[in-house]
Amino acid sequence: MEKFKLKVFRYDPTKDDKPYYQTYELPVEKGMTVLAALFKAKEEQDPSISFRYNCRAAICGSCAVRINGHATLACKVQVKHMLEKYNTDTLVIEPTGNIKPLKDLVYDMDWVVDKLKKIQPWFIPKEEPPADGKEYRQDPYDHHKIDFASDCILCNSCMSDCNALKANKDFLGPMVISKAYRFIADSRDGAKRERLEAVLKDFNLEWCVRCMECTTRCPKEVQPYENIIRTRIIAAEEGFKSPGEIHAEIFEQDIYSRGLLNEMLLPMRQEGLLGAAKRAPFGIRMFFKGKVNIADFFGGHKVKRHDEVKKIMDKAKEVKKNIKIRLVSDVHTPYEDNRKSKQGG
Amino acid sequence: MALKYAFYTGCSAKGVAPELYDSTKLVAEKLGMELIELEAATCCGAGAVQEKDEFLSLTINARNLALAEELGLDMLTICNTCTLMLREAKFKLDNDPELKAAVNEVLKEAGLEYKGTIEVTHFLWEVIDAVGLDKIKSMVVRPLREFNIAPFYGCHIIRPPYLTGYEDPDNPSSIERLIEALGGNPVDHDARLACCGFHSFWSAEDKVTLKLTAMDTQAAKKQQADFMVTPCPLCHTQLDAMQPEAEEKIGVNIGMPVLHLPQMIGLAIGLKPKELGLHKHVISTKAIVEKVA
Numbered sequence: 001m002e003k004f005k006l007k008v009f010r011y012d013p014t015k016d017d018k019p020y021y022q023t024y025e026l027p028v029e030k031g032m033t034v035l036a037a038l039f040k041a042k043e044e045q046d047p048s049i050s051f052r053y054n055c056r057a058a059i060c061g062s063c064a065v066r067i068n069g070h071a072t073l074a075c076k077v078q079v080k081h082m083l084e085k086y087n088t089d090t091l092v093i094e095p096t097g098n099i100k101p102l103k104d105l106v107y108d109m110d111w112v113v114d115k116l117k118k119i120q121p122w123f124i125p126k127e128e129p130p131a132d133g134k135e136y137r138q139d140p141y142d143h144h145k146i147d148f149a150s151d152c153i154l155c156n157s158c159m160s161d162c163n164a165l166k167a168n169k170d171f172l173g174p175m176v177i178s179k180a181y182r183f184i185a186d187s188r189d190g191a192k193r194e195r196l197e198a199v200l201k202d203f204n205l206e207w208c209v210r211c212m213e214c215t216t217r218c219p220k221e222v223q224p225y226e227n228i229i230r231t232r233i234i235a236a237e238e239g240f241k242s243p244g245e246i247h248a249e250i251f252e253q254d255i256y257s258r259g260l261l262n263e264m265l266l267p268m269r270q271e272g273l274l275g276a277a278k279r280a281p282f283g284i285r286m287f288f289k290g291k292v293n294i295a296d297f298f299g300g301h302k303v304k305r306h307d308e309v310k311k312i313m314d315k316a317k318e319v320k321k322n323i324k325i326r327l328v329s330d331v332h333t334p335y336e337d338n339r340k341s342k343q344g345g
Numbered sequence: 346m347a348l349k350y351a352f353y354t355g356c357s358a359k360g361v362a363p364e365l366y367d368s369t370k371l372v373a374e375k376l377g378m379e380l381i382e383l384e385a386a387t388c389c390g391a392g393a394v395q396e397k398d399e400f401l402s403l404t405i406n407a408r409n410l411a412l413a414e415e416l417g418l419d420m421l422t423i424c425n426t427c428t429l430m431l432r433e434a435k436f437k438l439d440n441d442p443e444l445k446a447a448v449n450e451v452l453k454e455a456g457l458e459y460k461g462t463i464e465v466t467h468f469l470w471e472v473i474d475a476v477g478l479d480k481i482k483s484m485v486v487r488p489l490r491e492f493n494i495a496p497f498y499g500c501h502i503i504r505p506p507y508l509t510g511y512e513d514p515d516n517p518s519s520i521e522r523l524i525e526a527l528g529g530n531p532v533d534h535d536a537r538l539a540c541c542g543f544h545s546f547w548s549a550e551d552k553v554t555l556k557l558t559a560m561d562t563q564a565a566k567k568q569q570a571d572f573m574v575t576p577c578p579l580c581h582t583q584l585d586a587m588q589p590e591a592e593e594k595i596g597v598n599i600g601m602p603v604l605h606l607p608q609m610i611g612l613a614i615g616l617k618p619k620e621l622g623l624h625k626h627v628i629s630t631k632a633i634v635e636k637v638a
Contacts, residue, residue, distance in 0.1 A: 068515070068516075069515070070515045085513060085515065085516060086515075086516055087516070163500075163539060163540035163542070163557060164545065164549070164553050166539075166557070166560075167542070167552070167553040167554075167556035167557050167560070168549070168552050168553050168556065170552070171552075171553065202552075203548045203549070206545060206548035206549065207545050207548060207549040207552060207553045208544075208545060209500075209540045209542050209543070209544050209545045209553060209554070209557065210392050210500070210501075210544040210545075211500040211504070211539075211540035212500050212501070212504035212505045213500075213504065213540075215504070215505045216504045216505050216506060216514055225505070229395065229396045232396040232397075233396060233397060233398070233399065236396075236397050242548070243547040243548040244393075244396065244547070244548050245397065246547075247393050247547050247548075248393040248394055248396055248397035248398075249397070250393075251388060251390060251391060251393040251394050252394055252397065252398070252401070254388065255387050255388050255390070255394070255405060259385075259386075259387040259388065260356045260359055260360070260387065260388050261356040261360065261388050261391070262360075263356065263357075263360035263361050264360070270547055271547075282586070282587075282590070285586070285589070285627055286361065286586065286627075289624075289625050289626065289627055290363065290622075290624075290625045291361045291362070291363065291586070291625055292361075293360060293363075296360070303384065303385055303386060303387055304384045304385040305385040306385075307455075308385070308408065308455035308456075308457065309387055309405075309408070309455075311454045311455045312404055312405070312408055312451055312452060312454055312455050312457075313401065313404070313405070314454075315404075315450075315451045315454040316400060316401045316404040316405075316451045317401070319400070319447055319450055319451050320398070320400040320401065322447075323400055323444070323447050325399055325400065325437075325441075325444060326441055326444070328436070328437065328440070328507065330507060331505050331506070331507045332505075332506055332507065333506070333507060334506045334507070334509075334510030335432065335436065335506065335507055335508050335509055335510030335511075336510065337464055337466070337510070337511075338464055339419065339464050
C-alpha cells in the first residue's frame with residue numbers, strides 16, 4: 001500500500017524549550033481521514049501525541065488543525081485528497097494558528113471564550129413570550145438572514161487563518177463577530193444596540209481586512225466574512241458613525257458625482273484637514289513619483305455616459321425597499337467560468 | 346483567434362497606479378490582446394459600497410457588466426478587488442432571477458439591461474490561458490534568470506472559491522508558472538497567500554494594516570527575493586507606496602521593491618523599464634533596472 005508522511009507539530013511546555021516536528025510513516029488507507037491518521041500514529045507508533053477530537057463527523061468542531069498551512073477539521077478531510085491537493089507525500093499537521101498551543105495540537109480556548117463573552121452570545125428576548133404559550137415566531141426571511149450564521153460550531157478554523165488576528169490579537173475575530181451577527185440580525189433579539197456597541201468598540205468590527213480566509217476556511221458554510229459585512233450594513237442603518245461608514249459614503253458620493261473614486265481628495269474627506277496634514281509626507285512622495293493626478297484636486301473628470309449612473313443610483317434607492325436579497329448558500333464550489341462550459345470544459 | 350476584451354481599468358490604474366495602466370496597455374499589445382477600454386464604467390464599489398448598501402453595489406456593477414455586454418466582449422480586469430466585486434454581482438444576479446429582475450428594473454431607467462452573457466476575467470488568467478505560457482516563453486528576449494521573484498497573489502484573486510475558482514486557493518501556482526515561463530526563479534515565502542492589509546487601512550492603519558504590510562515584505566526579504574510581484578494594484582499601493590510607513594512602524598528597513606504583473610512580463614519581453622513605469626515606484630527599483638540594462 002502507498003505510504004505517506006504525517007509530520008506532526010510537537011510541543012510540551014513542561015519539557016520542551018521550543019516546538020519541533022515529528023514524522024510518522026503511515027499507509028494511505030482507503031477513506032482514511034486526517035483524524036484517523038492521527039489516531040493510527042498515536043495507537044501504533046507514539047501514544048504521547050495529543051490532539052482534541054470528539055464526534056468524528058464534522059459536527060462538534062473539536063478537531064480543527066492546520067493541514068499544510070490551512071485550517072480545517074481533521075475529521076472532515078481525507079488523507080488521499082489532501083496529498084493530491086498539495087501534490088505531496090507529506091502532510092504537515094499543526095495546531096490552529098493565532099492561538100497559543102497548550103500541548104501538541106491542543107490549543108488554549110480561553111482567549112476565544114473571553115472574546116465571546118463580550119458579545120453576550122445568547123438570546124436576549126425583545127419581548128415577553130407569546131401569550132398562547134407557543135415559541136417566539138419569526139418571518140421566514142428574517143430566519144433566512146441568520147440561517148447560516150446559526151450553524152457555527154465554534155471550531156476556530158476561521159480564527160486560525162484570519163489575517164487581521166495574525167496582526168493583532170485584540171481583534172474580536174470572524175467567529176466572534178459572526179456569532180454576534182447571529183443575534184444582531186435576529187428579529188426576536190432585544191440587545192441589538194448593545195451588541196453593535198460591543199463589536200464597534202475601537203471600531204474593532206472594521207479591523208477586518210476582507211481577506212476572505214474565514215469564509216474559505218469555514219467547514220460549515222457559516223460565511224463569517226459575509227456576516228461581518230452584514231453587521232456593518234446594520235450598524236450603518238442604525239446610524240453608527242465609523243471610519244468604514246465614512247469611507248463607504250465617500251465611494252458612493254464619488255460614483256454618484258463622477259464615476260471613479262477621487263483618490264487625491266480621499267484623505268481629506270476621510271480624516272479632515274488635520275488628518276490629511278498627517279498624510280503630507282505620503283502625498284509629497286506620491287507627487288514626486290508621478291502618481292498624483294493634479295486635475296483630481298479640482299474634481300477631475302467624469303466617466304462617459306455619467307448621466308446613466310445618477311439615474312440608476314436614484315432608482316436603486318427606491319427599488320431597494322421592496323427587495324429581499326437571498327444569501328448565497330454554497331461558497332465553496334469553485335466558480336465556473338462559463339466560457340469553459342461553452343467550450344465543453 | 347484574435348483576443349479582444351472589454352477593458353475595465355478600475356480606479357487605481359486611473360489614479361495612484363498610472364504605471365499599471367501604461368504597462369498593461371503595452372504588454373497586452375505585444376501579447377496580441379486587444380483592449381477596448383470601458384470609458385463609461387464606474388468604480389466597482391471596492392467592497393466599501395458593498396458594506397453599506399448591497400443592492401446599490403449590485404446595480405452599479407450590473408451597469409458595468411452591461412457596458413461590456415453592449416460590446417459583446419468578456420470583461421478584462423487588472424485589479425483583484427474589481428474582479429471579485431464584478432464576479433460577485435454577476436454570480437448573485439445569474440443565480441437569483443428575482444434579484445436580476447429588480448436590478449433590470451433599475452437599469453431600464455437608463456435604457457440598459459443586464460443579461461449575463463459575458464464573463465469577468467483577470468489579466469493574469471488570460472495571459473496564462475488565452476495567450477498561453479508557450480507563446481510567452483517564445484517571446485522572452487530578456488530572461489529574468491538572475492531574479493528571485495516572490496509572488497504575492499493578493500486575497501481577491503484566490504478567495505472565496507465560489508467567486509474566483511481559477512485555481513485552488515490553498516495551493517495556487519499560476520504566478521509561479523508565469524515567472525518560470527519568463528525565465529525567473531519563483532521563491533516560496535510565508536506571505537505568498539497573505540493579505541496586504543489595504544482594506545482596513547482607514548480603520549486600523551496602526552493596529553492591523555501596517556503590521557501586515559511589514560510582515561509580507563519582510564517574508565519576501567527573508568527568502569532573498571529581489572522583488573515581489575502582484576496582480577493587484579491595491580496590494581501594490583499597500584506594499585510599495587506604504588512600505589515606508591510600515592518600516593517606520595516596526596523600526597526596520599525593508600526596501601523590498603514590488604512590481605505589477607505586467608511590468609514583470611514587460612521586462613522579459615523586451616520593453617524598457619521606463620516605459621513600464623518602474624521609476625514611478627516608491628521603493629526604488631534601481632537594482633532591477635540596472636540588472637536588466
